Amino acid sequence: MFEAILLTVITASTPLVIAALGELVTERSGVLNLGVEGMMIMGAVAAFATAQLTGSAYLGILGGIVGGGIFSLLFGFLTLTLVANQVATGLALTILGLGLSGQIGEAFVGMPGVRLQPIVIPLLSDIPFFGRVLFSQDLIFYMSVALVFGISWFLFKSRAGLKMRAIGDSHGSAHALGINVVRTRYLAVLFGGACAGLAGAQLSLVYTPQWVENMTAGRGWIALALVVFASWRPLRVLAGGYLFGAVGIGQLHAQLLAQSGGIAIPSQLLSALPYVATIVVLIIISHNRRTTLINTPASLGKPFVPDR
Amino acid sequence: MRIELQKRANTSVLFSILSPLLALALTLIAGAIMFGLLGKSPLNSLYIYFVEPLLDVWSLHELAIKAAPLILIAVGLSVCFRSNNWNIGAEGQFTIGAITGSILPVLNPEWHSPLILPLMLVMGMIGGALYAGIPALLKTRFNTNEILTSLMLVYIAQLFLDWLVRGPWRDPQGYNFPQTKSFQPEAVLPEILDSGRAHLGIVFALIAALALWFMMRFMLKGFQVSVLGQSERAGRFAGFSATKMVWFSMLLSGALAGLAGISEVSGSIGHVQPVISPGYGFTAIIVAFLGRLNPLGIIASGFVLALTYLGGEAAQLSLGISDKVSRVFQGLILFFVLSCDTLIHYRIRLIFNPSSAQEGKS
Numbered sequence: 270m271f272e273a274i275l276l277t278v279i280t281a282s283t284p285l286v287i288a289a290l291g292e293l294v295t296e297r298s299g300v301l302n303l304g305v306e307g308m309m310i311m312g313a314v315a316a317f318a319t320a321q322l323t324g325s326a327y328l329g330i331l332g333g334i335v336g337g338g339i340f341s342l343l344f345g346f347l348t349l350t351l352v353a354n355q356v357a358t359g360l361a362l363t364i365l366g367l368g369l370s371g372q373i374g375e376a377f378v379g380m381p382g383v384r385l386q387p388i389v390i391p392l393l394s395d396i397p398f399f400g401r402v403l404f405s406q407d408l409i410f411y412m413s414v415a416l417v418f419g420i421s422w423f424l425f426k427s428r429a430g431l432k433m434r435a436i437g438d439s440h441g442s443a444h445a446l447g448i449n450v451v452r453t454r455y456l457a458v459l460f461g462g463a464c465a466g467l468a469g470a471q472l473s474l475v476y477t478p479q480w481v482e483n484m485t486a487g488r489g490w491i492a493l494a495l496v497v498f499a500s501w502r503p504l505r506v507l508a509g510g511y512l513f514g515a516v517g518i519g520q521l522h523a524q525l526l527a528q529s530g531g532i533a534i535p536s537q538l539l540s541a542l543p544y545v546a547t548i549v550v551l552i553i554i555s556h557n558r559r560t561t562l563i564n565t566p567a568s569l570g571k572p573f574v575p576d577r
Numbered sequence: 578m579r580i581e582l583q584k585r586a587n588t589s590v591l592f593s594i595l596s597p598l599l600a601l602a603l604t605l606i607a608g609a610i611m612f613g614l615l616g617k618s619p620l621n622s623l624y625i626y627f628v629e630p631l632l633d634v635w636s637l638h639e640l641a642i643k644a645a646p647l648i649l650i651a652v653g654l655s656v657c658f659r660s661n662n663w664n665i666g667a668e669g670q671f672t673i674g675a676i677t678g679s680i681l682p683v684l685n686p687e688w689h690s691p692l693i694l695p696l697m698l699v700m701g702m703i704g705g706a707l708y709a710g711i712p713a714l715l716k717t718r719f720n721t722n723e724i725l726t727s728l729m730l731v732y733i734a735q736l737f738l739d740w741l742v743r744g745p746w747r748d749p750q751g752y753n754f755p756q757t758k759s760f761q762p763e764a765v766l767p768e769i770l771d772s773g774r775a776h777l778g779i780v781f782a783l784i785a786a787l788a789l790w791f792m793m794r795f796m797l798k799g800f801q802v803s804v805l806g807q808s809e810r811a812g813r814f815a816g817f818s819a820t821k822m823v824w825f826s827m828l829l830s831g832a833l834a835g836l837a838g839i840s841e842v843s844g845s846i847g848h849v850q851p852v853i854s855p856g857y858g859f860t861a862i863i864v865a866f867l868g869r870l871n872p873l874g875i876i877a878s879g880f881v882l883a884l885t886y887l888g889g890e891a892a893q894l895s896l897g898i899s900d901k902v903s904r905v906f907q908g909l910i911l912f913f914v915l916s917c918d919t920l921i922h923y924r925i926r927l928i929f930n931p932s933s934a935q936e937g938k939s
Contacts, residue, residue, distance in 0.1 A: 303724065343912070350580050352923070353915040356663055356724070360862055361915060365908025371901035482901075487732055494725045537740035544729040548715070551726060556719040574582050574923075 274518065275402050279410060280476055282514025284309070284468040287413045288492035289499070289506045290420055291464020296496055297424060298457035299437040301570040303359025304344050305465050306489025307366025312337035312466025314370040317473040317480045320383040329383060330409065330470050337466015338459050340366060345458040349451050352572045367483060374480045382478030385409065409471045414507075416464070421503040433457065437566035440573045450573055465489065487544070494547045498554050500564035509550075516546045582923040592920040597867055597874070599920075600913035601881065607909050617896055625895050626888035626902075636887060638773030642845050643886050645778035646671070646837035646854070648879035650861035652786045653830030655870040656793070660806040660826045666712065666727025667834040668858025669734035670705040674835020675842040676738060677704025679849050682764035683746055683757050693764050697839055705835015706828045708734065713827035717820045723827070731858070739851045746849060756850040766844035776844035778837070783876065785833055790872035802826065834858060855886065856904075863911040869918075882907060 288305055295302050302308075315336025320329025344362050347353040385407045394404035424430040433453055436443040440450050472484055491513055499505035520539040527534040555561050608626070609619035630636045650667045657664045664670075678701025681693055711730060715721040739755075748758040766776040793799035805812035805822045812819060842853055864882050868875030889903025919925065 347912065347916055350582075351916050351919040351925075352582060353919060357658075357862075357866055357911070358915050360665060360859075361908060361911035364859060364863065364904065364911060368901055368904025368906075368908050372899065372905055375899050375901065487729075490725065490728050494729075497722060497725070535740045535744065537736040541733045541736045544732045547729050548721075548726050551721045552715060552719045555721045558720050561720060574584065 272402055274522065275399075277521075278511065278515050278518045279402065279406065281517050282511045283410050283413050284471045284476065284488055285492050285495060285513055286507055286510035287409070287416060287471065288465045288468035288489060289495035289510060290413075290416050290503060291461035291468075292492055293496050293499070293501055293503060293506060294420060294424075294433075294464075295457045295461035296569055297437045297501060297566055298433050298454050299440055299566050299568040299571065299573075300348065300454050300458055301355045301359065302341070302344055302348075302362070302458060302461055303356060303493065304341070304362025304366065304489075305461075305492050306485055306487065307363035308337040308340050308462045308465035309366075309469040309472070309489045309492075310370040310483070310485045311340045311366045312469025313473040313484060314374045314377075314469075314480060315466065316470030317377055317382060318373065320474060321377060321380060324383065326383045326385040326474050327408070329474050330385070330467065333466045333470025333473075334463045335466070337469060338463040341458050341462020341465070342455075344462070345455050348572075349454050349458070352574055355570050355572075363489070371482045374482060377480040378482075380479065382473060382480070384478040385474040407475055409467065409475060412467065417503050417507045424503070434566075437568060440568045440571070444573075444575055451575065454573075465492075468492070491543065491547055494551055498550050500554070500560070501566065512550075513543065513546065517543045579928045581926045581928050582919070583926060584923055585921075588921050592917075593869065596917035596920055597869060597878070597914060600867070600910060600917045603913040603917075604906065604909045607913075608906060611902075611905065612898075615898060617898065622892065622896055622898075626892050626906075627884060629895075630884060630887040630891055634772050638770075638775040639887055640880060640883050641775035641779040643883035644879045645776075645782045645844075646841050646857040647861050647864045647882055648782035648876055649778070649785055649837040649840070650830070650834045650858055651864035651868065651875045651879060652782075652789045652872045653833035654861055654865045655868070655872060655875060656789060656802055657826040657830045658806075658865060659793075659870050660802045660822050661809070662716075662823055662826045663724045664709060664712065664727050664827055664830050665724055665862060666709070666730045666858070667830065667861055668854060668856065669727070669731035670708045670831040670834035671838035671841075671854055671858045672731075672734040672738050673708040674701040674705030674831075674838030675849065675853055676734075676741060676838075677701055678835070678839025679757070679760075679842055682760040682843075683849065686758055686761055689761060689763050691763060693761075694766065694843070697764060697843060698836060701835045701839025702832040703835070705838060706832040709827045709831020709834070710824075713824050716827075717823050723823075738849070738853070742849055742851050748848075757848045759848045760843060764843060765847060766840055774845065776840070778840035778844045781836060781840060782879070785836075786872040786876050793872065798825070834861075860886075860907055863907050863914075866911060867914050882910070885910075 288309055292305050312333040316329040316333030319332025320326050344358055347358045348355045387405050387407050389405040394400050424434060432448050436448060436450050436453055444450050473480060495506055495509045498509045520542040524536055524539050605623060609623055612619045612622035654664060654667060678697045680700060681697055712723040712727040715726050716723045742757060743755040746757045747755060766778060768774060768776050801817045804815060805817055805819055809819050842849055846853060860882055864875055864878045867878035885903045885906045889900040892898045892902055893900045
């Protein structure tokens with residue numbers, strides 16, 4: 270029972286963690302991409318379609334990453350090359366993504382999907398209690414863990430990561446130092462899009478292996494909140510992602526429990542819990558103005574036109 | 578090849594007028610390509626989508642019905658966006674406004690008084706404003722990002738509505754349909770013409786747009802909105818309060834979204850049901866930008882976006898294309914508007930080789 274719950278929590282948390290990690294990198298470079306929801310749903314539909322047409326869930330993963338990545342370049346072109354308002358463009362990305370994915374996915378509604386099979390790691394998966402849960406997971410879960418540590422290393426231990434953080438904190442100074450601000454930001458946006466696409470692929474290949482319109486159900490927005498919650502730190506994204514995932518699964522179990530126990534808790538009230546939790550967490554995290562100011566990349570969301 | 582931007586000394590008047598039109602033209606081209614990819618004749622499809630709905634009286638009424646909430650919400654949002662407050666939860670405020678506005682007819686179906694309608698409208702506005710007050714309170718008191726909180730509140734509002742109409746508000750004689758009793762005739766927003774369904778909502782929308790245009794153009798409040806939006810620091814030196822502006826813009830846009838909600842329920846639906854909006858609150862964001870955040874421009878853009886809804890329905894019927902196509906069009910419009918707006922502030926130069934870039938430098 271405990272193991273089963275833990276498994277569902279992991280499945281529910283992984284897409285949140287991955288999407289939030291991608292957005293974290295994008296925001297660290299000073300770009301606010303509110304289109305996570307749109308990139309995620311595009312990743313989900315691209316992954317599902319690829320898996321369906323090729324019969325391979327692994328190609329599906331690739332399709333999700335490519336789909337989310339290409340879609341994010343649209344955002345990059347508008348905000349980085351044409352210096353359009355980042356908030357508005359992010360919203361545009363979400364609206365377009367939800368529409369386009371519905372249009373593309375139309376052909377796949379009701380089809381049984383290709384489920385991504387778990388990879389059992391020998392020996393490690395025999396460890397009692399958590400071995401089976403942690404080491405017989407699917408590839409996307411392992412990727413999420415690798416991403417957490419990879420991004421931590423990149424941001425805080427590598428030279429390129431230092432440059433990226435410099436751009437995020439002051440694009441003017443970084444530009445004066447000869448760092449190519451726009452190119453770095455393009456890469457950061459692309460990485461964020463690829464991650465959101467991978468998160469979407471997890472939804473349509475693992476979480477519920479089928480195509481349902483709007484299947485992201487606000488997870489992209491929750492991922493955005495997670496980045497704030499984690500004060501732009503990868504390890505805290507991991508912790509926060511599992512907290513949010515647990516809330517989501519907790520409400521599902523509470524619903525079942527209430528049903529079997531004959532207790533009349535409105536299902537809508539429980540479904541609203543993840544959103545309420547997000548708001549509460551945001552309040553707790555942001556109420557201290559000073560720490561928020563210190564943690565937020567200083568040039569986040571500000572337009573940059575290189576002077577020549 | 579590279580694209581380089583050069584800041585204009587002044588914003589281009591020509592392009593401020595041209596940019597929305599250019600964006601629409603690009604949307605049509607992209608739409609033609611999309612229809613072609615779907616295997617339909619592009620021109621015929623565009624005709625069915627964008628022209629046919631304008632040809633008969635019935636659909637003109639439908640156009641007004643759909644434009645009303647879009648314009649009402651978008652003019653409120655334009656004040657928000659201009660003052661740099663990003664209320665993107667209008668869909669939730671619309672929903673709550675519809676609920677609070679419907680309290681009277683749902684709970685007092687036998688109350689036949691001419692007073693009921695004005696009271697409903699006021700209660701709808703209050704409900705929408707209070708709901709928008711939550712992100713305002715959280716932003717001013719706890720420094721919480723209003724984008725995320727206002728959006729989360731949309732989901733909560735929709736779930737609340739769902740619970741209401743399936744639970745306490747369900748019509749017991751409704752054959753188990755999740756909806757309330759139909760409103761009494763006194764609680765229904767009257768139609769404006771005998772020729773069709775268009776109701777007073779569109780009149781409210783036009784009044785709101787004109788009033789806010791006047792405010793932004795001729796009143797101190799409008800000036801405060803612009804100054805605080807462009808530079809909070811400059812606004813503070815002028816003695817304007819950014820905190821009050823958060824409250825003002827959020828409550829105003831919430832009230833208008835609430836009015837749109839109760840007008841929609843009372844005018845075009847006639848009862849409360851689980852889904853009362855095809856995403857008006859989100860589409861209104863596009864309307865606001867296509868109208869260049871100017872209330873008069875928003876009147877025009879509101880009708881354009883209303884047309885995308887109607888065209889979607891027409892395309893579904895005559896072309897057998899899903900109505901999701903309308904959301905694609907809406908997204909495309911916003912994309913092209915935002916790209917074309919660059920032309921207002923910048924000259925765009927295409928640079929084909931590095932040597933000409935050097936010339937540009939000198």
